[in-house]
Amino acid sequence: MRITELFQRDEFVLTAEVGPPKGVELDHLIKDAHEYLKTRVHALNVTDNQSSVMRTGSLATCKVLKDEGLLPIFQITCRDRNRIALQSDVLSAALLGIENLLLLTGDYTTLGDHPQAKPVFDLDSVSLIHAVKRLEEGFDLAGNAVDGAPPKFAKGAVVSPCSDSVDVQLAKMEAKVKAGCEYFQTQGVYEPEKFIKFMEQAKQFGVPVQLGLIIPKNVGMCRYMNANVAGVHVPDDMIEELKADKEKTKAGDTGVEICARLIRECKDYCQGVHIMSLGWENRIPEILDMAGIAPIAK
């Protein structure tokens, strides 16, 4: 199923991110997905060598999750593949019955564990969306016809509502919509007022947006993100809040409460939530319970 169908039915679309390991033991990932995510989110994003760290591939992991009865979203970045490989992988996804895509430019190679690697960026997020749309129309980027019935996907992309240059982000968002993007997931949001203001401007594009959340595990993580992660800003009072209750923070409860609160404050302004739990998949049910979001009817 394409998650665009859920948006069309006015469902509040819930997704969570899972990262394949560096290795082929997926048992842990599959167990967590069944235990914590299956009845709580509609679909699972599978990251593509997230943060430029080499891992098992997104497409293969998507196929494994699909076989487990879960709905995967294939994340594709332009960092490691040229247009030939990208289009080929998109067709491969169709072959394997993977219908949901999240199309990204990708982090630069030097940020990861293989800084010696050649950065590709033959296409970028906008031209990759365009390439997928062309395949859906029955043609590749070079204009050659695709044999047989063309594939059909839900084409998603990302945007940073709390970026310090949100106007530049909105311009890129518009370019993505024009290229064929059908839904957006956002970078982690900690400032509801900025998000709501962003949504007021973004609604003109008429494309559904899922609020992105990164569970703030502790003060150190927040400080790290403030210094290093683009588009993410944890305000001082939130850091104080995490600091104040040391016992709770240790257990991660304050971070869970913050996420639930962010959902409650933002949910009337967006069309879903995307949770990046970074290994804390087990906390997602609590967050959704606290935010008043019931398990999904399968």
Add this chain to the structure above:
Amino acid sequence: MLITQLKSKESIESLAVGKVVIINCHGCKEVYFPEHQADELQKELSDNKEVIQIITTDYICNPDNLKLQLKKHMDKINLADTILVFSCGVGIQTVAAQFEDKKVYSCCDTYQLPGFQGVTPLNVDCGQCGECYLNGTGGICPITACSKSLINGQCGGAKNGMCEVDKDMECGWERIYRKLEKLNKLDNMKYDAPKVRNFGNSKPE
């Protein structure tokens, strides 16, 4: 060695809006410049458009030299709506940086040839991509000012205006956006169709 090739006559004509000043750079021996063709084209342009000055000079890639060379033409340049530059990509960027408030357009595409390259001692660089983007980006090169050489806008990697790859480098697309904002040309960001780079273009025809 670099080779500059004129953009099409139609595209150059469409750039020549209002009062036009033309700057030719014949400086670098390492850059092949299509002098004769440029001359012909500029004559035709002068017949159809309001060309108020044609300046032929050298080494415009050096900002101090550029300033000096243009000194005696400043009365005309101040009147100009558009500055058309016939040079390699570095020269155009230097002119664009010098005249922040003017529309500075490139009339050439710059290709590369293996071997010795022109001496370009500056903080601007030309990627010799063969399809000069400077006319849509306020004279700031997305190929060299963006670490990922993106041509459809900013990635999500900039923090406080700085690039994710090099924290001492400003985000090229934020620079482009701010420059277009200043020139009242933000419409350039509203693409009708996504740009797809042609890597087959990096050699001259």
